[in-house]
Amino acid sequence: MHSLPSTDRFESLRASQKNAYDRAPAIRAVYELAKMAPHDLQSPDDLARLAVTNKDALLEMQRQSPPFGGFLAADDADIRRVFVSPGPVYEPQLFDDHTGHGFSHVFRQAGIGPGDRVLNTWSYHLVPAGLLLDEGIAATGATVIPCGPGGAEQQAQIIMELGITCICASTAFFITLVETLERLGYDLPSQWKVRSAMLGGELGDWIGKRRALEEKYAIRTFSAYATGDLGLIAYEEPGQVGYTVQPDRLVQICDPLTGAPLPLGEPGQIVVTTLDRGWPLVRFGTGDVAQALSNSPDGLVERIGMLQGRVGQGVKVREIFIYPRNVEDLIIRTPAIERAQVIAGKNQHRETATLRAVLTPGSSQEDTQSDLMEAFRQLTRLKLDSIEWVTHEDMPIDAPLLVDNKH
Incomplete structure (x- = not known):
């Protein structure tokens, strides 16, 4: 996936938002409320003048103006898939998306590529997780085995017979898989080829649990922060704390009540603007809370810490x-x-x-x-x-x- 230098991002944002302003009534309304137009976006302060749109508002607008609530800035013929997240919220994926909403970043960063065989246990049904991960893996040149969740004994057999090198799973299901293999008599890690695992987050001492799994099974674990609405927002890098924001997502950490950006180190809502032209969400409030650990040269957030909770829990x-x-x-x-x-x-x-x-x-x-x-x-x-x-x-x-x- 092409990564934009940070100095170019506002130029790209103005172009994609101009297209959205002309084609997506809900995006135009965001600018009219702020008495702005896309050409006014020159800095993070300008972006912060726009109101935050949260998932509840997106859901309500999709009910009032089905199916996409006035946020689609493309033709119906451009839509490759429509994912359905709980709500239901409808999220289009366009034919010009070749990276699984950015998930190729995660796997390239983890060293996945040609010759790898990746078991993907995330659901391929309705929700975006399974298919977006699948496309992100395929974009690296690796081979995908699309299993979806469940059937631990069959998946354990696949791990051994196909020589799986990477497993994508929730932490709990990964543990179920390794326990199943051990129950079937395999001596891990000597009898498998798995070198890495992309694991979903959990409450509690999740990092501690990951370190224990790494030591016991001679693997490296990695993770990412993503939502159904936006795809990949940020990903882990070896040796770095927290998550690095992927370059096509413009992130601000904002006061949950006012929407104003907060200083480094202060927890607030993760607010994301995308450079995608067809599904051009601007200042979208994810509902998740984290701290900004560092900023990019253009003044937007470069790295976020671990998630601390949801807006409303604070x-x-x-x-x-x-x-x-x-x-x-x-x-x-x-x-x-x-x-x-x-x-x-x-x-x-x-x-x-x-x-x-x-x-x-x-x-x-x-x-x-x-x-x-x-x-x-x-x-x-x-x-x-x-x-x-x-x-x-x-x-x-x-x-x-x-x-x-x-x-």
Whole structure:
């Protein structure tokens, strides 16, 4: 896939959005609301003047103006496929897409190419995942085995008999596959050819789980951040933290309420503008929350951190959002605590953040308290007001990670 130098991206954006302005009524309405036209897009600040469109709005507009809600900037004859995501939301793929909405980036970066045989266990039915991954793999010159989900014993047989070198799967299904192979008597990793796996994200210590799988099965794991509406947004690079934004996606991390771009390191909604001409979503709010780790020379986000949650899950304390993922990360970082919960409250006119925590047996409150305070500050940039030590009985295992008691 052709990668555009960052200095050219606004020129490309103006061209694709001019086409969209002329052909897609919903895109024209976004500009008219901001009293702008595509030629006004010269910088990230100009882009930020446009309103954020979220998935609920896209769904509603598709109901009012079926099937694409006025966002299609191409002819019906240009449409190769229509994917159907939960909602249902209809997402067109055009004949000029030869990379699976950018997924070729993921596999090239992972070293996949001619001679590889890639087992794709993601669904090919209605939703975009299976077919877009399939096209991204094929664009590298590798061979695809299109299995879809389920049938672990048959897929285990395929892995061995076809000499599969890469597996694309959810983390849970990958574990099911390796456990099935071991149950069938195979000695892994010596008896297979798998060198890498593209795994779907999970809650909890997902990175820790991946590292354990890598060590046990002598493989390298990799991942990506994508949505049905936009395809690939960002991908992992070896030795780098977080995800690198693919060049045809213009990303801003924005305040979930105002849509204004936020500084580096501050969590906010991932807002994406695409350079695609036919499905030209502009300032599309994914609903996912992450931090910007670095910016490109053109001022847009170059790298994002791990996802922290969904818009609406965050609780604001003293102008800083806390997300459930922050509490999860705190537990992972601090072996001395088994469970934790953050309570947002109010003391007169001041908003407060209290951590309730359960110690692991043998740990001491005194030794753990300062570590917890510092780890929380690093994760959220917010200082805890207090720590309350509780028992297992006081905090059930399914207790919410984050509670808003400010009102």
